[in-house]
Amino acid sequence: MQKDILFIDASCKSREKYLLGKEKYQRLIDAQSYKDSLKLLREFGFSQKSPEDADISTLLYNEEEDLIDFIKEYAPKGGVNNYFLLPYDFINAEALLKCQKLGLSEQKYLTHQGVLTIDELKDALLGKPCKIKEINKAFTTALELFETTTPTGAMIDTIFTTNMYLAMRRLVKNSTTLKFINREIDLKNISIILRSQSLEEYYNLKLPSNTLNKGLEEVLIGKDKQKILQAFKRHALYPFIEKAVAEMGSPLVNFEKLSESYNLSTLKETRFFNRGVEPYLLYVCYRKADIKNVRLIMVSLRSGVDKESIKQKLRDSYQS
Numbered sequence: 001m002q003k004d005i006l007f008i009d010a011s012c013k014s015r016e017k018y019l020l021g022k023e024k025y026q027r028l029i030d031a032q033s034y035k036d037s038l039k040l041l042r043e044f045g046f047s048q049k050s051p052e053d054a055d056i057s058t059l060l061y062n063e064e065e066d067l068i069d070f071i072k073e074y075a076p077k078g079g080v081n082n083y084f085l086l087p088y089d090f091i092n093a094e095a096l097l098k099c100q101k102l103g104l105s106e107q108k109y110l111t112h113q114g115v116l117t118i119d120e121l122k123d124a125l126l127g128k129p130c131k132i133k134e135i136n137k138a139f140t141t142a143l144e145l146f147e148t149t150t151p152t153g154a155m156i157d158t159i160f161t162t163n164m165y166l167a168m169r170r171l172v173k174n175s176t177t178l179k180f181i182n183r184e185i186d187l188k189n190i191s192i193i194l195r196s197q198s199l200e201e202y203y204n205l206k207l208p209s210n211t212l213n214k215g216l217e218e219v220l221i222g223k224d225k226q227k228i229l230q231a232f233k234r235h236a237l238y239p240f241i242e243k244a245v246a247e248m249g250s251p252l253v254n255f256e257k258l259s260e261s262y263n264l265s266t267l268k269e270t271r272f273f274n275r276g277v278e279p280y281l282l283y284v285c286y287r288k289a290d291i292k293n294v295r296l297i298m299v300s301l302r303s304g305v306d307k308e309s310i311k312q313k314l315r316d317s318y319q320s
Contacts (some may be wrong), residue, residue: 005276008074012283015070018045020290021318025297030311033068034301045292054299058293059261062111067287069114072126076277078174080116082167084179084284086132088114090164093121093135094156097142134167161188165207174277180263187212187240187259191252194244223248261316264289268319289317 003011024044031037040055047059049066068085074079088111095109096118099217110118115132116132124130125139138160145151145159169179189202189210196202199221212220219231225245232241243255262286267278274282293314300310 001078003074005076007026008076009279011074012279014107015283016318018048019286019318020044020046021295022314025293025314025317026311028294028297029301036223037298037301039300041294045077047289048257057293060295063287063294064291065112067284067291068114070287071284077279078081078177078277080174080177080277080280081170082171083177084288085114086164086167086171087130087316089110089121089135090138090160090167092116093124093138094142094160096121096125097139101146116195128282132167132171134163134170138163138164141246141286154205158207160286162208169209176276176278180266180281182211182212183262184259186237187262190220190237190240190244190254190258193217193225194248194252196221229264252313257313257315259290264316286318289315295318 021277024040028037028040031040041059042052047054047066050059050062051182054062054205068088071081088148092110092113095111098104099106099109116124116130116135120130121135124135127136127139129136139302141163142151142156142159145155161207169178172178172181185207188207189212192205192207193202196205200215202221216231216235219227222228225248228241228245233239235241240255242254242259247253247255263281267274267282267285270278272280277318296313296315297309297310
């Protein structure tokens with residue numbers, strides 16, 4: 001049974017005390033040792049359901065599993081849960097297909113369950129219709145490709161990512177969430193085109209339903225920095241384009257960092273006036289950011305990465 005939106009809002013607010021954010025990230029980074037950072041993380045209330053002696057992998061897995069449970073239990077009307085859960089389904093579906101074709105161990109590549117169980121995905125791989133019809137479409141398209149050629153990993157990734165976004169756009173009815181989905185597609189396509197050598201290569205990898213028109217795509221593929229900036233001068237994507245143009249010819253680190261934080265940053269700008277599904281979206285985005293940043297911090301600390309480099313890589317996060 002779906003919960004009342006006011007109850008969902010209150011539930012999100014009551015859980016904010018367990019969020020981390022920049023100040024606590026800094027304390028993790030500045031701790032005397034990796035062991036001290038791990039101890040601090042537990043004191044902050046991260047992954048509360050994990051055993052006391054749990055390692056970082058267990059903490060991260062259990063925290064994400066707890067978030068998924070929250071997403072499912074508190075999801076508002078409008079199919080918003082699909083925005084957060086479908087990526088798990090398509091990651092698992094792609095993993096099952098690759099394991100079947102390459103003879104790999106499924107357990108090593110599967111992740112958390114989203115909308116569908118692993119057994120439902122296995123049935124879909126065998127041709128049984130499932131409630132996410134785009135999963136069936138992705139399997140059919142990928143299997144047909146294996147029959148005619150030896151597909152690259154990028155080709156298979158594109159099939160599953162394309163169908164994931166098609167499923168999101170069909171199942172998510174909430175307008176705010178749909179805007180986030182469309183912007184994600186735009187930003188991913190910009191990343192794809194700037195890494196492509198021709199429009200043909202780009203169109204083979206392009207994700208569906210973006211708002212970039214053919215003229216803008218042609219300017220981007222030309223890789224002329226001044227022409228790109230001029231073409232996007234009055235476009236809503238201009239701040240992202242500035243970052244991308246500055247990094248053309250090298251890894252798009254800052255562009256992708258900005259892109260990944262777009263939804264959270266947008267919600268934070270109006271956080272004191274958010275209503276409807278927005279408090280739910282904001283809270284889930286906060287927790288997803290915590291999980292991503294904690295993983296980055298702890299893995300980096302364990303690998304001996306310098307503290308300043310760690311700070312530079314952190315994504316946008318909780319703000320009280």
